Amino acid sequence: MTDLLPSPAAHGLVLSGGGPLMKGGTLSRKAKAAIVVRLLINDGADIPLEELPEELQAQLTKAMGQMRTVDRDTLQEVVAEFAEEVERIGLTFSNGMAGALDALDGRISPQTAARLRKEAGVREAGDPWARIRERDSALLVTVLEEESIEVAAVMLSKLDVPKAAELLGMLPGPRARQITYAVSQTGAVTPDAVDRIGLSLASQLGARPISAFDDGPVERVGAILNSSKATTRDDVLAGLDEKDEGLANAVRKAIFTFGNIPARIAARDIPRILRDIDQAALVTALAGAPSMGMEASAEYVFENMSGRMADQLREEVAEAGTPKPADIEEAMGSVVATIRDMEARGELMLPVEEEDEG
Numbered sequence: 001m002t003d004l005l006p007s008p009a010a011h012g013l014v015l016s017g018g019g020p021l022m023k024g025g026t027l028s029r030k031a032k033a034a035i036v037v038r039l040l041i042n043d044g045a046d047i048p049l050e051e052l053p054e055e056l057q058a059q060l061t062k063a064m065g066q067m068r069t070v071d072r073d074t075l076q077e078v079v080a081e082f083a084e085e086v087e088r089i090g091l092t093f094s095n096g097m098a099g100a101l102d103a104l105d106g107r108i109s110p111q112t113a114a115r116l117r118k119e120a121g122v123r124e125a126g127d128p129w130a131r132i133r134e135r136d137s138a139l140l141v142t143v144l145e146e147e148s149i150e151v152a153a154v155m156l157s158k159l160d161v162p163k164a165a166e167l168l169g170m171l172p173g174p175r176a177r178q179i180t181y182a183v184s185q186t187g188a189v190t191p192d193a194v195d196r197i198g199l200s201l202a203s204q205l206g207a208r209p210i211s212a213f214d215d216g217p218v219e220r221v222g223a224i225l226n227s228s229k230a231t232t233r234d235d236v237l238a239g240l241d242e243k244d245e246g247l248a249n250a251v252r253k254a255i256f257t258f259g260n261i262p263a264r265i266a267a268r269d270i271p272r273i274l275r276d277i278d279q280a281a282l283v284t285a286l287a288g289a290p291s292m293g294m295e296a297s298a299e300y301v302f303e304n305m306s307g308r309m310a311d312q313l314r315e316e317v318a319e320a321g322t323p324k325p326a327d328i329e330e331a332m333g334s335v336v337a338t339i340r341d342m343e344a345r346g347e348l349m350l351p352v353e354e355e356d357e358g
Contacts (some may be wrong), residue, residue, distance in 0.1 A: 034063040128198035154184035222254025258332040270304035281334040288328030
């Protein structure tokens with residue numbers, strides 16, 4: 001371990017100007033820590049002292065300020081003692097509950113982490129503004145609407161320029177003008193005040209209820225209906241029309257069925273999709289499309305593959321005749337599932353159909 005440390009200076013170490021030589025027998029542990037830190041700094045090491053508690057940072061600074069010149073033998077003794085202590089360390093746990101929560105971030109549920117932080121009164125480590133910048137714009141714009149003009153101005157100033165411009169465009173005109181003017185008045189705001197505002201906003205955003213579901217309600221209903229039988233799907237959508245037409249329209253946009261293929265899949269993507277689809281399911285789906293009122297989807301598929309492949313597939317469809325309705329639905333479901341899987345992997349885009357303007 002000693003060979004990994006900077007070599008002690010040949011003539012000792014000077015921590016500040018002048019003064020008598022300091023001997024090993026008179027040094028406290030704080031003084032020895034100051035020697036090691038100064039030696040590492042002299043050697044050009046980047047030591048993240050800012051991660052220490054403020055009290056320890058202050059004690060270290062005071063210890064360095066009280067010391068003068070350290071003789072060569074004492075310096076070597078301190079380095080050897082430090083190296084020996086480092087070699088004895090097997091594993092370290094730092095920062096108490098805060099350190100434990102940071103170490104387990106992403107490995108325990110957000111609900112558990114939030115509850116433990118609240119119970120222990122632990123703030124999240126690191127820059128609060130970095131966490132704020134990661135939040136989505138829809139959430140941040142509510143903060144700009146609800147907070148005071150002064151706080152909103154500080155928040156806008158701490159965000160990246162593109163995101164700040166996006167949020168400003170989402171605000172009503174009068175509010176946007178007030179916040180913009182307030183930004184011009186933030187020159188005298190102290191770093192400490194900015195940090196406190198950041199901690200407060202990060203805490204508020206972190207305290208907002210955590211959803212138990214990864215997707216929104218519309219996406220969940222759409223996914224369920226997407227895998228349901230056509231009769232069930234139509235019946236549910238008819239019921240939604242009566243209760244909440246807006247919700248029904250949103251769910252329709254979230255649904256993707258075999259009948260949506262011409263409107264939501266680009267012609268250039270058809271050959272790539274066909275390589276992943278089970279051939280037997282494709283033949284059954286295409287053969288049953290006319291009886292399900294989805295002949296346009298079948299023709300769209302035929303038109304956007306090679307002529308040789310289309311001719312061969314048409315022959316297989318003709319031989320299949322008209323399958324049973326249950327078999328058709330199962331085959332179409334298989335085709336749709338493959339397309340959805342490709343979308344989930346980022347291999348395919350399914351644009352939402354535009355509503356007709358009337």
